Amino acid sequence: MRVKISKETANDVLNLALDTLRIGKQALIFAGTKQGAEKTAEEISKKAKTNDAELDKLSLQVLQSLSKPTKQCERLASCVKKGIAFHHSGLTHQQRAAVETGFREGKIRIICSTPTLAAGLDLPAYRSIIRDLKRYGNYGMDWIPVLEYLQMSGRAGRPKFDTEGQAIAFAGNDSDEIYKRYILGKPESIHSKLAVEPVLRTALLSLISTKFITTQNAIMDFFSKTFWAHQYGDMKNLGLTVSKILRQLEEWGFITSMEEFRSALDEDEKINATAIGKRVSELYLDPLTAHHLIQCMQKTETDETFPYLQMISSTLEMRPALRAGTRDHDNIQELLTKNEGKLLIEEPSPFDDEYGEFINSMKTAWFFQEWIEEKDEDYLLEKFRVRPGEIHSKLEIADWLLYSAIELGRMLLLRNTCRQLMKLRLRVKYGAKEELMQLLKLKGIGRARARRLFSHGIKDLAGIRKEGVQKLSEIVGSKIAEDIKKQAG
DNA sequence: GGACGGTGAAACTTCAGGTTGCCTC
DNA sequence: GAAGTTTCACCGTCC
Structure with missing residues (x-):
């Protein structure tokens, strides 16, 4: 079948997307990277002429999924306004859900996504457009698995609504190779x-x-x-x-x-x-990770946080660790010098295979350190290129590993270490400095409100008891003021 | 003459996803 | 390996 698409712009993915909008259909566009997905969504939305009050509502919902919107939230919101969205693991759960239902209900016409959508979700569309068939892997740029290609193209055609679907892959100069590999080729076996x-x-x-x-x-x-x-x-x-x-x-x-x-x-x-x-x-822990945790904990009894953050950052579970780029080099060197002799995992030789992974784990640990120093999500996005959804998933893994470490430490009678780890786990959970711990115990108080109270000189339960409801209301709002007053007794 | 702004090409940077446990001093 | 982003030189314009 031949389909004619008008060449409105120099970018064919964009042309195809605009054509889909014109014929009133929906499309999924698969890009190889998160950045790529965001970029294409943004480009399409700039050209799209949709206007809809429903979409404005959805856009607002997406924007407000965090207490303080990051640049990514703003970007997604402005796309959604035009009926376009991007979708990848860096989105928060609410954002993902909003995008998915928005698409099912037909409000959102085009989703640009990483392969997330292909595997897990049942989100069919008239067109499935595969922008990238290559992706950066362990051995440089490489073809994606046939299985993945099938999953992505399999999203084309909605059984209940369309009589046909179109799966379109962008070939570039390799159309023969692609034909052989993906159209004629067999999917690889499931287990590697x-x-x-x-x-x-x-x-x-x-x-x-x-x-x-x-x-x-x-x-x-x-x-x-x-x-x-x-x-x-x-x-x-x-x-x-x-x-x-x-x-x-x-x-x-x-x-x-x-x-x-x-x-x-x-x-x-x-x-x-x-x-x-x-x-x-x-604990469903990989025994290798368990062994690693135990060895680290037996090595030290420090009251510093960084060594323990390094411990959890250098596990298989935490992979992929944050990638350290050249611009992180100086900071990481500084960290290494500052923590010399205290690290639980020694720095390997720069010629060692593990060196890159070590540096990445240092960056991850550093990220956690910044998080518990109360740096906000916008700052983390800028400095570490970590998107809000990724922050949460990394924190969840950190929490689970710390919990596991505490459990193991308890069995090994490492009392002091356990105490440190429990404190750290709480700080990681809330992303707060130690001085806020007392306040964080209260329901309805997270790190933002705790910090506000603290800076008004209210540092613990006693402080709340001393302060009048009036003053508390000015800091955290009347509802919460009453509530924490009650909780403090 | 200098501040400002737009343009394009070269240099540089970065690159997918998601399951696990729970009251414990 | 390639897309996306940043940097920088270059040129034109306005005051």
Whole structure:
């Protein structure tokens, strides 16, 4: 089928989008990066001539999803005003929901998105436009998986409304390659061998700790019957990986064999989870991460925050860590010097493979440090290029890791460290300095109000009791003033 | 003559996603 | 590897 599109601008993605608007249909546009998605949405919205009171309402909703709108919020809001939106992991939950329902209801005509929408959500459109078929990966720029292409093009056509759908991919100079790869090519198998180890580690420990499996033979037997082994194909290799992981788990003290003097695990030997191994499994923690946390905590008992932030920032769970660019170089060097001798993970040689990952984890830790120093989201967006939604997801992971670390620390009787970590967890949760801790215990008081109270000299519950409702009302509003007065007793 | 502003090309920077736990001093 | 962003030199205009 041939479709003629008028060449209104030099940008064909833009032309296609404008054409979609003209024929009164909806489109999803897939871009390779968040920046790319935002950019295309913005370009289209500048050319779109939509005007609608409903959209104004939606736009306002998007803008006010945070107490203080960031530049990203403003950008999205101005797009939505024109019936265009972008969608990626850096959006807040409310924003995502607003964009999705807005599209389902037909108010939003075009969404420019990263592959988020293709995988998880059922959001069909008349046109599915794939702008980028290449993406930056571990080995430079590379083709996206066939599976992903199918998922994106599969969004075209809405079964209930359209009799047809169009999936359009932008080819550039590689149309032959694209035809071979994506139209004729087979999707790759679901499991990749590289991703196996963390999952296998967690699964193994869980099987052992629930006493579902007690010998290595039984383990191999179990895995040979799973679909997973079928996918993995090579049982011999899987066997080697399994015994390697078992040895690691033993070394880390998460499992024991009955005859402890034997260094290697015998195949019929009984295997049990240790108390701490059991807890690790209950926490759904990757044993490697658990081991890392334990080692770090046993190394120090500091009352500084940065070492612990570095500890949680250098886990697999926290990946992808924030990328450190050249403009961060000086700041990170300064951090390294300032924390010399206190870091829980030593700086590797710059020639080491891990060096880049180390620097990234330093940047992530630094980001958390700034967060608990009460820097606002706009500042963080500017300085770290972290979007609001990402801030939340990183904080959630941080909270979970800190919780896990506290649990493990408690079992290891690291009382002092646990106390520090509990304080830190609260600060990470609220993004506040330690001096606000007392006030944050109150319901309805977050870091913003706590800071306002504090700067008026009200520093704790006693301070609230002393102050009159009138004065409190001026600071935090009358409803909350009454409420916290009640809470303070 | 100098402040200001627009333009374009070169240099530089950055690059997807999302599941896990919960009362504990 | 390539899109997006920043920087900077260059030119023209207005006062």
